[in-house]
Amino acid sequence: MKISFSPPFIDQEVIDEVVDTLNSGWITSGPKVKALEDEVVKITGSQAAVAVNSWTSGAILMLKWFGVKEGDEVIMPAYTYSATALSVLHCGATPVMVDIEDDFTISPGKVRQAITNKTKVIMPVDFAGWPCNYDALTEIICEPEMKSLFIPTSDKQEKLGRILMISDAAHSIGAIYKGKSGAVACDVTILSFHAVKNITTGEGGCICLNLPSAFDTQNEYRFLKMYTLNGQSKSALEKSKAGGWKYDILFQGLKINLPDLNAAIGLAQIRHYKNNLLPLRKKVALAYFEGFKLFPWFIQPPLCDGERETSYHLFPLRLKGITEIQRDRIIEFIMEKGIAVNVHFIPMPMMTLFKDLGYKIDDFPMSYKNYAHEISLPIYPQLQPDQINYIIDMVISGVEAQLTETIDG
Numbered sequence: 001m002k003i004s005f006s007p008p009f010i011d012q013e014v015i016d017e018v019v020d021t022l023n024s025g026w027i028t029s030g031p032k033v034k035a036l037e038d039e040v041v042k043i044t045g046s047q048a049a050v051a052v053n054s055w056t057s058g059a060i061l062m063l064k065w066f067g068v069k070e071g072d073e074v075i076m077p078a079y080t081y082s083a084t085a086l087s088v089l090h091c092g093a094t095p096v097m098v099d100i101e102d103d104f105t106i107s108p109g110k111v112r113q114a115i116t117n118k119t120k121v122i123m124p125v126d127f128a129g130w131p132c133n134y135d136a137l138t139e140i141i142c143e144p145e146m147k148s149l150f151i152p153t154s155d156k157q158e159k160l161g162r163i164l165m166i167s168d169a170a171h172s173i174g175a176i177y178k179g180k181s182g183a184v185a186c187d188v189t190i191l192s193f194h195a196v197k198n199i200t201t202g203e204g205g206c207i208c209l210n211l212p213s214a215f216d217t218q219n220e221y222r223f224l225k226m227y228t229l230n231g232q233s234k235s236a237l238e239k240s241k242a243g244g245w246k247y248d249i250l251f252q253g254l255k256i257n258l259p260d261l262n263a264a265i266g267l268a269q270i271r272h273y274k275n276n277l278l279p280l281r282k283k284v285a286l287a288y289f290e291g292f293k294l295f296p297w298f299i300q301p302p303l304c305d306g307e308r309e310t311s312y313h314l315f316p317l318r319l320k321g322i323t324e325i326q327r328d329r330i331i332e333f334i335m336e337k338g339i340a341v342n343v344h345f346i347p348m349p350m351m352t353l354f355k356d357l358g359y360k361i362d363d364f365p366m367s368y369k370n371y372a373h374e375i376s377l378p379i380y381p382q383l384q385p386d387q388i389n390y391i392i393d394m395v396i397s398g399v400e401a402q403l404t405e406t407i408d409g
């Protein structure tokens with residue numbers, strides 16, 4: 001049996017929506033992007049949603065919007081995909097990495113210790129779709145002591161008067177935090193619509209705004225839309241209308257808009273996300289849980305507690321008492337059986353770029369521990385029960401074989 005890791009969900013409705021766009025005479029940013037933004041607002045309850053061409057470009061945009069530049073610091077977990085830190089480097093600022101807790105999310109205590117008078121932003125990451133401890137993080141950035149450390153150097157910073165929280169929610173559309181969408185738990189939440197994410201536009205992303213009342217969100221929305229289009233006063237669609245030829249370039253923007261052709265894919269998916277695609281992912285996760293729960297080596301991934309529920313983006317299986325080398329052998333065994341698995345994440349300090357910049361994995365023991373024990377199993381709506389059972393059987397065989405070998409030798 002051949003099982004891929006995370007194929008995109010493409011049904012007839014997705015194809016029809018794309019074909020409709022192709023036939024419409026308008027393929028770049030236009031009505032489909034607006035419709036997708038409206039769906040994101042509906043699903044998350046956010047004040048506004050700005051579609052962009054990737055999570056990464058959305059993060060660069062929001063850091064620039066806040067005026068983050070050379071000399072500034074942005075706090076984030078070491079345990080994430082490198083885009084989190086790369087977006088900060090693109091702005092000339094310094095990523096300050098801190099360790100995670102056992103549940104993969106950034107440690108609020110470590111965030112507090114890392115705050116200096118250069119800190120402008122913190123970027124928690126909802127790993128696998130599991131929301132961070134947003135209440136603790138919000139409490140920290142709102143403490144009078146932390147506010148008095150904050151030195152505003154831009155209009156937006158002046159207006160906010162504290163550290164901005166931008167969550168890396170690349171995995172977590174549909175996650176729940178204290179009865180609401182996880183996306184409204186902090187100032188800015190950025191989703192990814194990359195090909196492997198829960199909702200995809202091939203490449204793409206979306207910025208959810210939930211700014212404090214000092215900001216006029218609709219104004220910020222219009223400004224950010226211009227920012228995604230070279231700082232141009234009119235979109236291409238507005239310009240294309242009769243008499244709409246005159247425009248201005250108001251400031252130096254980026255060119256990171258999402259085309260309608262891409263938006264169409266996500267639009268067809270997102271309409272069925274809450275009632276169909278997300279529950280199907282959950283079903284896979286629960287089947288894995290049932291399959292593994294009696295084994296002493298099984299460490300249950302965070303899925304649901306009284307306050308949070310994951311978006312089931314990944315099933316991060318962790319194996320108790322296993323070394324990195326044994327984990328790698330188990331992966332090899334599973335791969336040989338035709339099943340594609342992955343590891344989320346190789347912590348950033350283990351990557352050449354960050355090693356060269358002086359980051360050391362030894363400073364992040366929990367990140368290393370979770371990395372060394374982890375195998376991400378396939379999880380997506382199209383997975384069939386016989387495939388899920390096959391994966392469970394092969395994982396058990398692979399792990400048990402390794403454990404037996406350890407006892408024998």
Ligand SMILES: *Cc1c(COP(=O)(O)O)cnc(C)c1O
Nearest residue numbers: 054055056081083170192193194
């Ligand atoms: C996928 C991912 C990103 C990057 O998303 P892009 O849309 O590819 O830029 C950022 N952070 C995390 C945690 C991710 O998994």
